[in-house]
Amino acid sequence: MPCWFHDRMCRFWKLLSAWGPVLICMGAIFLASGDTQSKQHSSRLLEPFLRWIWPTVSQDQIVTAILLARKVAHMTEYGILALLYWRGFRLSLNPATPVSGIYLRSLAVVVLYAASDEYHQTFVPDRYGSVVDVLIDTTGAAIGLGLLLLWRNWANRNPNIPVGSEGSE
Numbered sequence: 001m002p003c004w005f006h007d008r009m010c011r012f013w014k015l016l017s018a019w020g021p022v023l024i025c026m027g028a029i030f031l032a033s034g035d036t037q038s039k040q041h042s043s044r045l046l047e048p049f050l051r052w053i054w055p056t057v058s059q060d061q062i063v064t065a066i067l068l069a070r071k072v073a074h075m076t077e078y079g080i081l082a083l084l085y086w087r088g089f090r091l092s093l094n095p096a097t098p099v100s101g102i103y104l105r106s107l108a109v110v111v112l113y114a115a116s117d118e119y120h121q122t123f124v125p126d127r128y129g130s131v132v133d134v135l136i137d138t139t140g141a142a143i144g145l146g147l148l149l150l151w152r153n154w155a156n157r158n159p160n161i162p163v164g165s166e167g168s169e
Helices: 003-033 038-053 059-092 099-121 131-157
Strands: none
Touching: 003 059, 003 099, 038 059, 059 099, 059 131, 099 131
């Protein structure tokens, strides 16, 4: 096998391993945002559970709990997306790139994706785009990256915890 072919395949697999998870996560978010029945799906799953653990719960409390659960889910999925972007940038950029730059790039790209996702929802029947949801998604991304930063700082102070190939920073 020619050397140039092997080098290109290695670069391709490195690129795919860095960015494939990001694309899968983005695709899952995109598909979920196009679900016209998403509120009904959440209600169908959560309402019986809430009534089982709390039999005296009122309908207003159920509606509030479902809304809260949906917003926490948004924060979680965008937190995961931010971590995947951080990983993709970390694996793709020059190792000399400051870690703070990787955090900021990850957050910026996730904010843009959250805004585009909300814009996409304006074209879906029974859905609407919301600036508040962009802020919720951004908060989830910031929390995810903040937790990563805290973990990396803690791990750098504990030499038995592997942080990555770059060692302490």
